[in-house]
Amino acid sequence: MDRLFNSHWFVRVIAFFVALMLFAMVNQDNLGNQPSVLPTISNSSYTLEEVDLQVLYNEDDLVLTDAPATVQVNLSGSRSALAYFQMMRPAYEVFIDANELEEGTHRAQIQYRGFPSELSVSVTPSAATIELQEIQTSSFPVQVDLINADNVEEGYTVGTPIVTPINVDVTDAREWLSYVESAKVFVDMEGADSTIEDEYPVHLYNSDGLELEVESNPNFVTVRVPVTSPNKLVPVSIKRTGELQDGLSIENIELEPGDVTVYGPSDYIENLDSLSGVELDLSEIEETTTVELDVPVPEGAERVEPETISVEVTLGEEEERELSSVPLTIMGTTDDKTAVFQLEQPSSISVMAYGTEEQLDRMSTSDFQAYVDISEVSSGDKEVPIEFNGPQNIRFETEDSDALLTVTDQSE
Structure with missing residues (x-):
């Protein structure tokens, strides 16, 4: 065998047959129609x-x-x-x-x-059935589900969640979009003792509460859940007493701070919208000035911070302006209680407005209302005081302080 491999002729013959086979494989389509020493290769x-x-x-x-x-x-x-x-x-x-x-x-x-x-x-x-539907977009408000909201740290309260953005858009086929009922995020409040703020994924649900494999835009929203001890930051309401000297009018009243923090039981704090009882005696003010006023602790609260506030009162020269043909509105009517103006009583009146020039210039007819309130008036022909709703630093007067009405109360 070694002699064969050492023979140049033997190697040449083997190489020839290998080359011939390779040529046949590459060109087998052409070889199929020509005579060959190799068998024809079919498709x-x-x-x-x-x-x-x-x-x-x-x-x-x-x-x-x-x-x-x-x-x-x-x-x-x-x-x-x-x-x-x-x-x-x-x-x-x-x-x-x-x-x-x-x-x-x-x-x-x-x-x-x-x-x-x-x-x-x-x-x-070779062919297939396909279905195409028009793209539509609907907006859904994001609801926040607070998990374990009762398990925050003892004495702490959970405020109203704030979602940014408040709505998400869902874009899909009309039919699929009709299945979307709500968009929700879930926030776990277990052991929370401070405000939680983070990004949360949006989940979409149908009317049966089953989650849908549909994406919203955006997919994540920022949720801020206030967690505080039992207290509430509320605005201070100033009660004005007394009257300014003739020829003076209030240009502006500014409080510093304008809000105070009230501490107390949760059920009391939840129903508190503002803090009243801070009194400003206008008879003691003769020029633009700043006064310090005590902030009383309202009944039911434990304490208020701060205990005093600064009140800056800006005065100006009082001007007057006549407002003609002001509609007179009847308030306090019910299904059983109605009222009409008597024949001699016009339904529109002239009103004098008093305030600084700047305040009067800023006021428009939509900023005030002249009305009579019959909610506490019994049946019959009555003289009911004319009252006004308007900017706080402008006072209103009319020639006749009372309006003549006929009141009918079927419940009496």
Whole structure:
């Protein structure tokens, strides 16, 4: 055997036959029609299972709601071409071109591209049914579900959650969008002893409370949940007593601070909207000045911080302005209680407004109201005081302080 391999002729013969076989494999399609020392090589086939089916459509206006996910692709051709395809795996695509289709259900031809030209290609099935629906967008308010809200640290209270943004948009097919009922985020309050602020994912639910596999925009929202000891920051309401000297009017009253913190039982704090009882005696003010006023502790509260506030009172020269044809409104009517103006009583009156020039210039007719309140008036012909709602630093007067009305009360 060693002698054979050492023979130049033997090696040349073996090399010739190897080259001949390689040539036959590469050129087997041509060799099939020509005489050869090798047997003819026939065509073969190869099947691609579960090939992804792409649907090309107008994604700006439509959503694909129904289409086959995969198809079967059958390839046939020479063994060398199939072997080359299996080895190189060129980029190919099986698709439906629905770019020109509108909303609705369509039967469309399945196309392909990217396969070697030497191979015959067939797709099973050759056509498919697809459904396109119009894209719609709806906005949903974000609800915050507080988990373990009763398990915060003892003595601490949980405030109203603040969500940013307060609404999220959901964009999808019209049919799928109709299933969305609510958008929620969940915040765990277990052991909380300070304000919680973080980003939380948005979950979408249908009317049965089942979560939907639909995305919102944005997917996350910022939630701030105030957690404080039992107290509340409320605005201070100033009670004015006495009267300014003639010719003076209040230009502005500014409080520092304008809000105070009231501490007390949770049930009391929850119902507290403002702190009243701070009195400002106008008869003691002769010019623009700043006064220190005590802040009383209201009944039911434990303490108030701070205990005093600064009140800056800005005065100006009083001007007057006549307002004509001001409608006179009747307040306090019910289904049983009604009232009408008597014949000699006009339903519109003239009103004199008194204040600084700047205050009067800023006022418009929509800023005030002239009215009579019959809620405590019994049936009959009555003279009811005319009252005014308007800017705090402007006072109103009318020539007749009372209006003449006939009151009817069927409940009496």
